[in-house]
Amino acid sequence: MKKGNKYGTHRVIEPKGALPQPALKISNDIEIFDNEILINVDYLNIDSASFTQLKEEAEGDIGKVKAKIMEIVNERGKMQNPVTGSGGMLIGNVEKIGDSIKEKVKIKEGDKIATLVSLSLTPLRIDEIIDIKPDIDRVEIKGKAILFESGIYAKLPDDMKSTLALAALDVAGAPAQVKQLVKSGNTVLILGATGKSGLMCSYVAKKLVGKKGKVIGQARNDARAEFLRNTEFCDEIIIADVLYPVEVLEKTLDANNGQEVDLTINCLSIPNTEMSSILPVRDGGTVYFFSMATSFTKAALGAEGVGKDVTMIIGNGYTKNHDKIALDVLRESKVLRKIFEEKYTGN
């Protein structure tokens, strides 16, 4: 077997010397290098921002979404949406492990795993798209993928279905970072609280803020607000259009005795919500952007433009033990597990 680079640079075709994620094209040749893992893929879980974009471009036509996915993967050697830059993750069985890492890894051939690195840097070959479930951003395929030595993954647990575990692992970075950021007594605004990562963040934040703190969840209409209310994950719920920052600010102030919040967590997957995240935060507070639709310049210049001295954090998909944290949240909360089973597993 040929010797590979830890970060997978040996697969980059264009531009030379780049890492696989920013690269325009990588090799999806299924002959593995000595430090790679070959995966027989069952499903792709397309990143929410990417899938939304694909659906919009195809005007809801799933046949066109299918064709576009094939086109992207054939062109780039990976499922990286050229508009959003984002990917997603996948689930499959370990088919082969490179010689130089065989003794080091905690998995063996035949194990079912989920890759926790983005599809935006994962070599992928699709032989056939079997089915697309647009409501849960899932694409069932026949194909192979490659995991680099630096790539992270989780062996799927025995106490839940793989589709359920995947749904949780897909947003695992969010609850893990909420655990690091939220302190007892904090007031936390969660934008997109009714979505997959939003629900998880709300649940974790509520536990951490305690009785003296407050979690305010944003929903986009009455029905979503009612659904969120029933979870009891939030202390207060506001109904607001996130594209109107001044509206979000005013409703947040109403829900928080006229005070700005300590922290906003943006779990939305739509663009132009930077200011709705920044405006409600007090000077010295924090904005955590988990949304892949976030624009760096809009956030940086937006905060400056309104003279807000806030710390803005780019949501990192990886935090130590994030897989365990996310799966434990589902084990802990029956309400959350039920929602995840009903809404995000396609059963």
Next chain:
Amino acid sequence: MKKGNKYGTHRVIEPKGALPQPALKISNDIEIFDNEILINVDYLNIDSASFTQLKEEAEGDIGKVKAKIMEIVNERGKMQNPVTGSGGMLIGNVEKIGDSIKEKVKIKEGDKIATLVSLSLTPLRIDEIIDIKPDIDRVEIKGKAILFESGIYAKLPDDMKSTLALAALDVAGAPAQVKQLVKSGNTVLILGATGKSGLMCSYVAKKLVGKKGKVIGQARNDARAEFLRNTEFCDEIIIADVLYPVEVLEKTLDANNGQEVDLTINCLSIPNTEMSSILPVRDGGTVYFFSMATSFTKAALGAEGVGKDVTMIIGNGYTKNHDKIALDVLRESKVLRKIFEEKYTGN
């Protein structure tokens, strides 16, 4: 006078209900609202990422850059680069102050000020472009601009030329945030250490890390490295191409006894340098992106892709007292002041 919104939403033409920064088009009518300030503009200082893009698009032809600036301002009512999304700042004299804020503000008509909010949200009318100094990203114009109530600005100091103060204020967010981030004993890598914000950050970081810490400055070639060495702002200097993350990593490790650093500060103004910032940082460390050319998704997915548990911060152009901090740095360091006078004031 008509009553205006604190954040300037009354000037947004398209899309309705947006804030001025993300808006596609705002009104640059010079009749002011009751909470606005009218400025008679002398210079624009175009954001470095924006100016680089404009020059590249114009293939170095300054006449074309001029035409493009006029086109952007006529179309959008503000100098916001449509590709980078960024703006810059301006200098001028206070021509008129709205009735409702006259008593509150600390400036009076006739004062010379620099606006510290981005041009990307500042209503601007250009009557004529008098001169462009491409080496210092400065555009001399005849024109007017409007400052909103939430807008921040600095009255220009008496102990230095306005061009010098402007050069410092333009990057004032960076040293102020370095002051908050860097602790005694830290190892800090500064990418783009030979540039305007990089030099300031290096100087401030060196003071803060103390004798047990280390500041490693990156330069792109021998000449720049020699220049940086002469400033004595860095403990170690590496020459590396920032588009090659693995090269940056290896040279940083060489300069730091094989150890990863606690913090990277990205002061570059070129795209695709996210991984060069992330790779050299230890798990649990911090990456501070001051570069407006940063891509949110490349940073978020990049860190995940290599399994790095790092905190990534979006450089906020505003931090409390950032104007004073930046000007004080120039007052304190004769070396830095001399460099700024020679390189960034166009004299």
